[in-house]
Amino acid sequence: MAQPTSRLLVRLALAAIAIVVVATLFIGPSSSAITYLVVDLATLEQGSAVVVRGPNAAGDAVGGGRVAGARRGLRFTRGGVQEISGLSGSDYTAVFGINDVGDAVGSSNTTTAVRAFRTTRAGAIGELPPLAGDTASTAFAVNKRGQAVGFSSGRGGEQAVLWAADNSVTALPGASGALASRALGINERGDAVGSLTTGFGLRAILWPSGRRAQDLGTLPGHTTSEAVAVNARGDTVGYSADPVGGRRAVLWPSGGTIVDLGTLPGGDVSQSVGINDAGDVVGVSTSAQGGRAFIWTRTAALRDLNDLIAPSAFVLTQAVGINAAGVIVAIGRDVGHTHGAGGHDDGHESPLRIFLLLPSGAQP
Numbered sequence: 001m002a003q004p005t006s007r008l009l010v011r012l013a014l015a016a017i018a019i020v021v022v023a024t025l026f027i028g029p030s031s032s033a034i035t036y037l038v039v040d041l042a043t044l045e046q047g048s049a050v051v052v053r054g055p056n057a058a059g060d061a062v063g064g065g066r067v068a069g070a071r072r073g074l075r076f077t078r079g080g081v082q083e084i085s086g087l088s089g090s091d092y093t094a095v096f097g098i099n100d101v102g103d104a105v106g107s108s109n110t111t112t113a114v115r116a117f118r119t120t121r122a123g124a125i126g127e128l129p130p131l132a133g134d135t136a137s138t139a140f141a142v143n144k145r146g147q148a149v150g151f152s153s154g155r156g157g158e159q160a161v162l163w164a165a166d167n168s169v170t171a172l173p174g175a176s177g178a179l180a181s182r183a184l185g186i187n188e189r190g191d192a193v194g195s196l197t198t199g200f201g202l203r204a205i206l207w208p209s210g211r212r213a214q215d216l217g218t219l220p221g222h223t224t225s226e227a228v229a230v231n232a233r234g235d236t237v238g239y240s241a242d243p244v245g246g247r248r249a250v251l252w253p254s255g256g257t258i259v260d261l262g263t264l265p266g267g268d269v270s271q272s273v274g275i276n277d278a279g280d281v282v283g284v285s286t287s288a289q290g291g292r293a294f295i296w297t298r299t300a301a302l303r304d305l306n307d308l309i310a311p312s313a314f315v316l317t318q319a320v321g322i323n324a325a326g327v328i329v330a331i332g333r334d335v336g337h338t339h340g341a342g343g344h345d346d347g348h349e350s351p352l353r354i355f356l357l358l359p360s361g362a363q364p
Contacts, residue, residue: 035308036328039356041076052076052354054321054329057100059356061321061329064094064106073106073119076329076354087117087127095119097141097148105139105148114138116150118167128163130154131171139163140184141229149183149192158182160194162210172207183207185229185236193227193236202226204238204252216252219260227252229274229321237272237281247271249283249296261296263287264304270294274321282319282328293319293330305330305357314353328357 044050044065054061054076061076062084073084073095086093086108095106102121105128107114116128116139130137134154142148146165149172151158160172160181174181174196183194192207196215204216204225218225219240227238234254239247249261249270261281263270266288273283281296282305293305293316305316305328316332332353 035360036305036357037360038309038312039078039358041078041354041356042074042081044352044354050352051094051096052320052329052331053096054098055323055327055356056098056102057323057325058102059323059327059358060098060102061354061356062095062098062104062106063354071109073104075104078356084119084125087115087125096139096150099142099144099146101144103142103146105142105150107138107150116148116163118142118148118163126167128167129169131159131161131169134159137161137169140182141186143186143188143190145188145190147186147190149186149194151182160192160196160205160207162186162190162192162207170210172210173212178213181205181213184227187230187232187234189232191230191234193230193238195226204236204240206230206234206236206252208234217258219248219250219258222248225250228272231275231279232277233279235275235279237275237283239271249281249285249294249302251275251279251281251296253279262302264292264294264302267292270302272296273319276322276326277324278326280322280326282322282330284318290315291317293317293328293332295319295322295328309357314355316355316357319357326359330355330357 050065052063063074071092073093075082090108092109095104098104105118107116113136116137119125128139130152134152136153139148139150148163152161158180160183161169163169178196180197183192185193190209195202196205201224204227206214222240223243225240227236230236236252240250241247247269249272251259264285264287267286270285271283272281275281285294294302296302314332314334316330319328319330322328333350
């Protein structure tokens, strides 16, 4: 059941305090117009490994972090942070997906195994069971129709699954020779995306309305790929990787060919994490300044989100999702806690901050 969290390990930001951005203000030598105002949702303790996902239509995000010594699911809103304790008896819970009506899904470490669950906005929680004969399950995404996706696991390995609104579970069909599979995203019409593990590595997969798996492919010269999110049109995002593991953010347009979204200036690695129905993509890229949150649109190249907000004492290091209204959830760290060896981000021991980015003109 979701409960207000007021512990020292999760310091709530005042939701009424936003960093208000004036649309006519310009920053830096690039003279780029500021296009977002930033709402500070929360700050998590140093060294706290966290998951953050979202936002839904209301701008809510979910995730997981350590609270009073135990790993708990969390719901981040402009009104505060709520704890999602997960299934009964769990000492380790994370939330990986939220839909537009406020239902969330994730997994809890129970006394016997890791089990997937679904929770409503009101706090009711129910288990999402594994396939018959399996022992464990994890759910990663849920749509407004109540369909959830993830995987079931047992002696036979991991199998991508879909749970119906009544919590009944069905295996998603795999490709011939697949060793394992996971479903990581789902849209409103029931298209699921994820990956298959084969003898040749990981491959990005689309299951159109739960039907036969379709290999989405890789960039030329690359050997592996993974799909993590899909919009209402069926446009899918994720990454494609070369033989040594170097990742590039990619878009698989519905009915089109794979698109390399590139990297920020000075960067060599990137990954797409979220996409909205307009086709706007967000994620993370290395750059000359380290890891940075990006946005890509059909009318502009990859842009550093730090160039689209007011000058701040923090750095946005990853954008984790974008909703239909263009609202973005991003992760960041205070300036001075973002550069490690080689100029790359190394914030393992620094407080992690969670932000909501509102397009200019939106209500704070």
